[in-house]
Amino acid sequence: MKIKTRKAVAKRFKVTKKGKVISRTANQDHFNSRESGNKTRQKRSDKQITSGIKKAIKRQLVK
Numbered sequence: 001m002k003i004k005t006r007k008a009v010a011k012r013f014k015v016t017k018k019g020k021v022i023s024r025t026a027n028q029d030h031f032n033s034r035e036s037g038n039k040t041r042q043k044r045s046d047k048q049i050t051s052g053i054k055k056a057i058k059r060q061l062v063k
Contacts, residue, residue: 006060013049013057021049021057 014022025043032040049057 003062005062009057009060013061015058015061019058021054022046023049 012023016022023046025045025047028043032043
């Protein structure tokens, strides 16, 4: 029997060809007008996951 992909994880994370785990930056929804333009620009880019959680995420994204 095949292992199913965790859909909740698949919607939030992406694994690149080289094995890096990428996620969207948090706190982008609202209340951003009070922040500086520099902070707003930084939030547009995706972040790389570097913690020990990376292994668990990859395990749940089995295809």
